[in-house]
Amino acid sequence: MKPHLRDDKGQVRRFLNIYVNEEDIRFLGGLGYSFQEGDEVLLVPSIAGGAE
DSSP states (O other): OHHHHBOTTSOBOTTEEEEETTEEGGGGTGGGOOOOTTOOEEEEEOOOOOOO
16 A cells, blocks of 8 residues: 555655544644544545646
């Protein structure tokens, strides 16, 4: 699963949003967040673009 979540440098992929208990992980300390038992994790890929 790691190749789908992280890029070649080990960073979370640019268009992947991570939520913990309905809160954006960036506001919880980023990847330094210490997960707790019972945390609900949601991975949401960003969708951009469109047609004219």
